[in-house]
Amino acid sequence: MIYSLWEEMKQAWRALMSNKVRSALTMLGVIIGIFSVITLVTIGEGAKAYVTEQIQSLGAGYDSFVMVAGKDHSVPPTPKFVYADIAYMELKVPEIRDIVGLNPGGGEVTYGKKTIKPSLVGGVTANYLDLMGGKVIEGRFFTAAEVDSRKKVMVIGPTIAKEFFGTGLAVGEKIKLRGDSYQIIGVMEARGSVGPMDLDKRVVVPITISQNMLGTDKIMRFNIFPKDISKITEVQEKVRQVMMRRIRSDDFSFMTQQGILSIVNNILAALTGFVSGIAAISLLVGGIGIMNIMLVAVNERIREIGVRKAIGAKKRDIVLQFMVEAMMISLLGGIIGIIVGIFGAFLIIWFIKGSFVVAWWAVIMATVVSASVGIFFGVYPAFRAAELDPVVALRYE
Amino acid sequence: MKDNVVVRITEVKRFYQMGMVAVHALGGINLKVEKSEFVSIMGPSGCGKSTLMHIIGCLDRPTSGHVHLDEVDIDKLDDNELAAIRNKKVGFVFQTFNLLPKLKAIENVELPLIYAGVGLPARRKKATELLEIVGLKDRMYHRPSELSGGQSQRVAVARALANNPSIILADEPTGNLDSKSGEEIIRLFQELNSRGITLIIVTHDQEIANHGKRIIRLKDGLVVADDRVTARSR
């Protein structure tokens, strides 16, 4: 059985190849159907990965949420938080375990004649590295006391350390940032990139200093860690109430990895539903096209069917022959659709500089679906062929 | 001697219902063919020769009467079993060769072996042997479109022999051939027959029929004569 399946496949392949244009045209419906789904799913998976990376680069893992100044992301936010808000929130909302404060800023660092533009010049709280993940491999991180007393100290990423000091020690050296001189007290461990941000090329200073540096005492962002992660929404709500009263404004917003991902997922689900509808229609049309061409093929080969029966083909063999051929058309169409779809998605993602992820579940599903289309629409022509009376088939001109 | 009977046809009738009228293709045939016989069936067009061949070859079932092939009662077999009989016990040769155009000569010969479930190496070997026997060793990898009529028919004979059948049924095998190629096919049949292969051929050509050992004449679906070919009539 398996053996004759292989034989049928070889012969089906030849039959398809002897009529290339017709086979290709027949595949078109399946190609388009599979192509559209694969393109969308691949772009969608890329979007998800991109969004996840972006959120992770804000430091929001699954155990915290981000509180950020501004509501509407289309206008630059005017931060209204201050350093003292951290202690205030921890006091008013006892469900909070920790709060990391972060002020992202830009600028260049200079050592001697060398100047580097770090990926991030961040003003952060003393718990930053512990909570956002990371270690110091040389020296130490700054303490809460140093933050409170606005010490001009700095912890730098390993890439910066290497570019400035090579294999030599960084700790103890002084670096210039926006005219001020900072003492290096630590070098962070290499961590690579998260999304667009190269973590190894960041520098951090006490958040209280960065306020000086940016010319305002306001803070952009907090990462809030609840004691019990399952209470994340309740904690968020409490923080909202507390802070609204305190700063008399609701011009801030929250982000959780799950929250944002679920928005992305919802949009993708709606889009996927829509495209799947179109794909289903084109697969249906493609399937009917396959059925039609297979009926033509049966008619063209009535005599062949008679001969095959005369030399001993059973009904089963004839059914198999035409089913394999129909399945091959649709499977081939599916595979072409998958390849073109992934390639198309790759081009689009490359163009918009997003993340490219092949959704293997979608590839497998597309393969199964396209093969099933052939099987489903090939059944009727195959049985028509198998039911032919051999004598009539042999006499057929 | 019962063991030697390959074909036993008893009171076989075959009607075709054409609207209101029934066409009597065969009107009650009795026939016995023994092993190693070489039978020619003759008769005017439309007298039922092909119908009889189809019934003997298990491609068709009689309306009434009995067919035994190698003493197996065909009536009792289902379609799949008939297909297996056609595959293993019968070798058909047609007037129009009926080779599959996309397959090479050797692949055409292999086809009955594929349906018999024979694996590739054994199949190739057998098909090669058969093509050698029919004298086409140098044409094994040609497609039917690259073969002459006589060569095509020899491929068809090799295909018919593939599963060592009990009987070869050839319906006007020389009908589409020039007389020289036809003569060659008949010589091939004679040679096969001398090796013990049982043959029934349909022909319009008395010359050809004389090469066999027995001539059956049909008329209007009935046997009207059944004679041994004597040395004199040759």
Ligand SMILES: Nc1ncnc2c1ncn2[C@@H]1O[C@H](COP(=O)(O)OP(=O)(O)O)[C@@H](O)[C@H]1O
């Ligand atoms: N499928 C069919 N339907 C109706 N009549 C048929 C069919 N097949 C054969 N016949 C008739 O049966 C008779 C015998 O046909 P056939 O066996 O082909 O004759 P032969 O081979 O001797 O020329 C003819 O009259 C033919 O018209």
Ligand SMILES: [Mg+2]
């Ligand atoms: Mg005839």
